[in-house]
Amino acid sequence: MKLTNSKLVIVVIIVIVLSFCTDKSADTIKDIYNTDKEFSNLSVEIGFAKAFIEFAHPDAVMLRENSMPIVGKEAVSGLFTNAQTEGIHFTWEPVGGDIAASGELGYTYGIFTIKVDTTTQKGTYVSVWKKDSAGNWKYVLDSGNEGIGEVE
Numbered sequence: 001m002k003l004t005n006s007k008l009v010i011v012v013i014i015v016i017v018l019s020f021c022t023d024k025s026a027d028t029i030k031d032i033y034n035t036d037k038e039f040s041n042l043s044v045e046i047g048f049a050k051a052f053i054e055f056a057h058p059d060a061v062m063l064r065e066n067s068m069p070i071v072g073k074e075a076v077s078g079l080f081t082n083a084q085t086e087g088i089h090f091t092w093e094p095v096g097g098d099i100a101a102s103g104e105l106g107y108t109y110g111i112f113t114i115k116v117d118t119t120t121q122k123g124t125y126v127s128v129w130k131k132d133s134a135g136n137w138k139y140v141l142d143s144g145n146e147g148i149g150e151v152e
Contacts, residue, residue: 037094056073057132110125
């Protein structure tokens with residue numbers, strides 16, 4: 001009987017140890033996906049310019065075609081402050097991503113859609129996410145490429 005109790009204790013200890021070793025990154029990946037979706041939703045609610053400023057990390061970098069890198073949240077804000085956004089419907093949907101083992105840095109990529117009047121343009125994007133000092137996910141690098149083509 002004593003041997004059976006010892007086996008039970010060992011099994012319980014193994015289960016407890018393994019529960020602390022489980023991968024928590026799946027929840028964190030969902031957090032990044034949800035943040036990316038919230039970012040897109042805010043783009044619809046308040047306009048993409050304000051959304052890009054809102055979700056920018058203080059050290060944000062944006063890479064845009066025919067442009068030097070736009071570095072820092074102030075520069076991102078300057079880029080979008082006078083941007084004409086009326087009539088532009090800009091959304092995106094993450095389709096993949098991953099997170100570092102530390103849980104403090106990750107990325108998403110997906111498909112964006114820009115609608116202006118009767119024209120719809122699609123492309124791909126990648127966003128690198130980093131937690132800010134408050135522990136919120138903010139993009140630290142953002143880049144996109146047109147090229148999936150016009151959709152009628």
